[in-house]
Structures are given as structure tokens and as C-alpha cells.
Amino acid sequence: MKRIAVFASGNGSNFEAIAAACERGEIPARIALAVCDKPEARVVERAANHGVECFVFRPKEYGSKADYEREIVRRLDAAQVDLVCLAGYMRLCGEELLGAYGGRIINIHPALLPAFKGAHAIRDAFEYGVKVYGVTIHGVDASLDGGPIIAQRAFAYEGRDLDELEAMVHAVEHPLYIETIGKLLKEE
Template identity: 40%
Template sequence: MKAEQAEPARIVVLISGSGSNFQAIAEACQKKEIDGDIVGVISNRPGVMGLDRAAQFDIPSVVIDHTEFSSREEFDGKLIHEIDQFGPDLVVLAGFMRILTPDFVRRYKGRLINIHPSLLPKYKGLHTHQRALEAGDKEHGVTVHFVSEDLDGGPNVIQAVVPVLDDDNEGSLKTRVQQQEHVIYPIAVKWFVEGRISMLKGDAYFDNQPLPESGVQLTS
């Protein structure tokens, strides 16, 4: 990826549900805030709202129902085939609820990013908001990171820090974190297509300088 390329970057988004982060990125592309086009959306679940959002943006979508495959490797092989039909510069995981095989991750190394609702490396996996509340954390948030072969691993690009309020419950905290998801994911995609972020030897770089473990950190 080079910032001076003439053609907009080609972006493929993988979803499993409502697709709200996909919509945030699509709107930023539509407004030319991102010099890129989402050329395809792929869902591992049929009938989800994210597919309706793709139709509203007139973006081609594909459903690959993971329940129809006998193994993770077989599913990922089909997923790779469909992604490569779009010729992407960047693959974006936007609420894609699948653990990816090492072969898949290696194929898109350095051009595969994910968003996770915690301040990674804290709270990898599920139920992050409840875990933050149970731990009595004063801060929670969301992270965009390059994907590595480790679950919710890979170097962080950007985080948004969200204060945990005294009267927060899981739902209220989740709502405020999601608001920040829709802010930082388009920023990360913009930086990638501009050639400002990259992954080198397992570390994230911004403007050719190594990022700290947190990545760029924004406080809401």
C-alpha cells in the first residue's frame, strides 16, 4: 500500500451481525474521508442486518454459512477464495465472530485488521464489558489492531479510552464503547490506505515510527 496510488484502496469487510462498524467505514468512504471503496462484504451468517446495510450502500455481499462446512480449515479455504475474488488491499474484520486459522492470517498478514471491545491486551475473548465491571476498572474502551495468529493478538493501532461510571451496567458501558468503535475504526482504515500505519516484524508503525503497546490512544 502506498499513499500515492491513483486508484482508491479496495476494502473487503467481514461481518457476522448488525454491521454497524461496517456502516461507519462505508459512510466515511462515501464522504471521501477515506480514499477507498468497500468492494465486498462477506458474512458467515445469513439474514443478518449487516447484509441489509450492504444492500443500502449497493455493495456486493456474499454469505458463507460456516455451519455448512465440516472444518474450520474448509471454511477458511472458501473464505479466502471469495475474498480474493475482490482483489482487496485491506481486509477488515467488523464483528466477524470466527476464530481464523493460521493459514488465513498469514495470507493477509499486514493487511488484516480487527476491532475488539477492550483495551487490549486486557480482556481478550468475549464478555469484555462485564469483565471490566466485575474487575472494578475505572477505564474501559476499544482497540483496533493488526491481526496475528494469536486470538485478539497482533499489535495495536489505536485505542479509545472510555471512563467507567459508577452507575454503569453492561448495557450502558457497551453503548458508550460502541460509539467510540464507530469513531476509531474509520480512522484506522484511513491511516492504512494512506500508508501511515503498517506492521513490520510483528510491531505496528505509524508514520514509520514504532507505536507503543497501546497504539495511538484517544480519550473520550
């Protein structure tokens, strides 16, 4: 069975969706490791609830990004991870991580890339007034929300309620990420 790692920095709703899909057999894998850079994040609790080992760290406790990424790579290697799935992990991947797992790291982004990169993509697109929103799954490189696009799903929205729009984006995110992860693992 394939082994995946899920990186998150916050609530972990995508982690939860991926874990449940693995348990249902929709994703032909198991989550072998969760990685979180914020000990207070809800994703830590979610990982524990699913019996998933979670490496939790504080970046400032390391001498450099390379130092904590070396520790992450060591743990990914120990868990024999086949695919790394970023799910709200709010850090750019550096040379250590990309050197070891480049080509095997994917990310989900709540906008139709290459437009609206960054942490506030939904709000930025909403304030810009776009009429078509969506979600992108992409390979990860060293740039912000860069790398090759793997999958996208779009939907129209002309309302004026940011909370409603965010709920619609999340309703698209989870199924698209599950489908894409499953497809990538079957192709390996």
C-alpha cells in the same frame, strides 16, 4: 482507489460506519466485499443497502475451516482487496486466511487489550470494576484478540449502567476505526 473487505457476524454497526465513511470520502477506499458467517445477521441487509456484494456462508456447510477460508480467500482475491477489516466477526482467522492476507487484516475490540479479550469484553471489564475503558484496533494473528496493537482510545467511566457504558464504547469505536483504516490505507 483502495478496496477493503469488512467481515461481520451480527448487527453490522461498524460496517455501517465504515461504509458511510467511504461514501463521504473519509476513508480513501470502497468496500469491495462484505463477509458474514450468519445468513440471518443484520449486516447482510446493511451491505445490500450500500450496494456491497456480500459473501454469506454457514461454516457447518463446509468440511473444515480451511475449506471455507479458501473460499473466502478466493473471493477476496477476486475483489482485489487491499485490507481486511474485522468488525464483529466472531471467528478466529485460520491458516488459509492468515497465509493469504496476514499483515493486512485488522480487528476492532471493545476493550483496552491485552486486558479483557473475548466476546464479552465490555461486560467482563464492567463486572471487574475497571475505571478506564476503551477500544483497541489491532493486527490479527491466530490467537484470540492477539496481534500488534495499532491504535487505542481510552475513557473514564465510573457509572453503574452497563447499557450506558456499551453506548459510550460504541461512540468511541466508530470514529477510531474510521481514522485508523484511513491512516493505514494512506500509508500503503
